Amino acid sequence: MSVITVENISKQYIIDHQKGKGANTLRDVITENFRAMFGSKKDQNTVTHEEFWALRDVNFAIEQGDRVGIVGHNGAGKSTILKILSKIIEPTTGTVRIKGRVASLLEVGTGFHPELTGRENIYLNGSLLGMSRSEIRKQFDEIVAFAGVEKFLDTPVKRYSSGMYVRLGFAISAHLDPEIMIVDEVLAVGDAEFQKKSLGKMRDNSASGRTIIFVSHNLTAVQALCNKTLYFEKGRLIEQGETNQVIASYLSKVSKTRLAREWATPEEAPGNDLVRVRRVELTPDYLDELTHIDVRTSMKFRFEFWNLMDHANLNLSLHLNSMTGECIFNIGTLSQPYGKGLIVGECTIPGYFLNDGSYTISMMIVKDTVTPLYVMEEAITFDVEDYREGIAWYGKWPGYVRPQIPFHTKMLEPVTSEQ
Template sequence: MSVISVENLSKHYIIDHKKGKGGNSLRDAITHTVKGLFGGKGTDDEVTHEEFWALRDVSFSVEQGDRVGIVGHNGAGKSTLLKILSKIVEPTTGQVRIRGRVASLLEVGTGFHPELTGRENIYLNGSLLGMKREEIKASFDEIVAFAGVERFLDTPVKRYSSGMYVRLGFAISAHLNPEIMIVDEVLAVGDADFQKKSLGKMRDNSASGRTILFVSHNLTAVQALCNKTLYFEKGQLIEQGETNQVVASYLSKVARTRLRREWATPEEAPGNDLVRIRRMELVPEYPQGATHIDVRTPMRIQFEFWNMMDRANLNLSLHVYSLTGECIFNIGSQSQAYGKGLIQGECVIPGYFLNDGTYTISMMIVKDTVTPLFNMEEGITFDVEDYREGVAWYGKWPGYVRPQFPFRVEALESLKEV
């Protein structure tokens, strides 16, 4: 039975852009307003209007007990969809039919009154969900224990940290028996233990017939929880279906990759009168069944360049950068003597070395180990996706590298009872 039915759903906004001498600063706005109050002329700004479709012609249905992930880049329309389903905003066109009581956790502090205590907000949220006081009281102790806010139960929630806000908000939504639970990215605020408990609780809720809609950029968490997934891009529903299939399709379509650069002749190739680049390529060795680069994937960096000098001692220096511009590492080849001609080489990045993220590779050709001849900046761009086995934590793994070094831990002796 479908508990959520969405037909031809669209949400349209008008964005105003102001052009002219008046500018867009707060000072300009105040000056313009004051002049208008005293009869002066305001600025001669030209206002243009831009149409923006946050959602366009979206249709899908969700069955009772489904755990549905919603994936896509920022601005894809995911949060707008959840706000419409939660009846926070109205759609421009289309219909939404929902059968059952909905509990939404869309951002930190959703549904909380900041001046009320944690205890009072539990009863307030339960009342908003249409529950009787006796029903809320029956789940009260379990909510407090799950959220871990016993010591601060009678403290106004405006003094709570963001983590406490999320833990209490999720505990209320998960324990007050909603038929449909809508959860946005907010679980990322919690620690590892909270994430594990939350995903387990959502699985338990689904097993008892409740329906989950879960938005997250963490695809590992989506794959761990959801049996179905919707993939959005620029306000449109691109694909829907079984989670692993949709996630694989999403990764293949959105990966920011430029794995091969090649030039046919020295005349058109980047470089100078001394050296010119013929080819740079990243060749992934995908694990069985994989279709995209993840943290397990070994990669070969292959390069070719033309040397225009009769004899020169040359070496290559490869720099790997993060998306924000930090150099993750630099590795160089041995300096060797080469004559005129085409030179090729290869460097291997092993699997389980780079963490998930976006990276670029630059290649520098160096003479006599000290004189850079040419630097091919951002020659290759590639994404590394997350992959985890045997780990129940779904937060962002820290660091730029993620090696698997030998790691031995053992017990030396047992404590004796006194």
């Protein structure tokens, strides 16, 4: 049964553009207002209007109990669709049908009155969700315990930190029995323990038949929670379906392979007064005359930098990361004394090690094993394609690594017909 049906939704905004210098100071503001009231028609035509479509012709349906992720770049329309579903804004065209009580957590402090205490805001939010005082009272202790704000329960929430705001807001939304729960990026404000606890709570809510809509740039969290995902781009719904498939498609569109970068002189190179990067390169050992990297391909990594110090103990630290931001591994060189000059570090990433997917390499130049002198984020980006031989299963191979480690079976004791 569909609890949310979105049909041909579009949302238009009108953006005003001021020609010329614009009003940047109090004098400019007064002048512009004076011209608007008493100036000529020529003066009054200094503002142009631009139509901006935050959403265009969006259609989807969400079933009861679904855990739906929404992914896309900033400005893709994710927050706009959440505000429409939460009835904060109206669509320009199209219709939305929702069956059930909706609890929304779209930004820090949503639904809170800053002058009221945490205790008072729990009852206020519950009332806004249509709960009776006795229903709120039954959940009250669990809400407080989940949020971890016992000591500040009778303190006005305007004195809460952003993390306390989020913990209390999420606890209220999750415990007051909404049929549909909408959560935006706000969980990123909480610490790792709270994020883990929140994802677990949303999963529990879904198991009991509640519907979850979750927006996050943390694709790992989306994969861990959501069984379906919507991919938005520039206001349009590009793809919808099973989460792993949609995220793989999304990453393939945003991934940009960059295997080599080089700078001719220290003056134009990235770095600082202490070190400058000369060259960073990933060289694949392509198999069978291929021109792409697959899970069998070994890769040689080379990093060159100018040391501009007379004497320093230096080492390199390499971080290989997934496109979702997790560090797959970190390796480093030994710390050694160096004078001024060009220094190179090399290593090999073996074949049959990385799983298929998109990856980045970040580099750090470190002094005395503890002081980072320069960090080069996403120095290299590359994709690893799948390859299988003698395997009939074609589902997504789990994990970030896919090593060939000897793993044998044997029969210890055969069963005979007499047995």
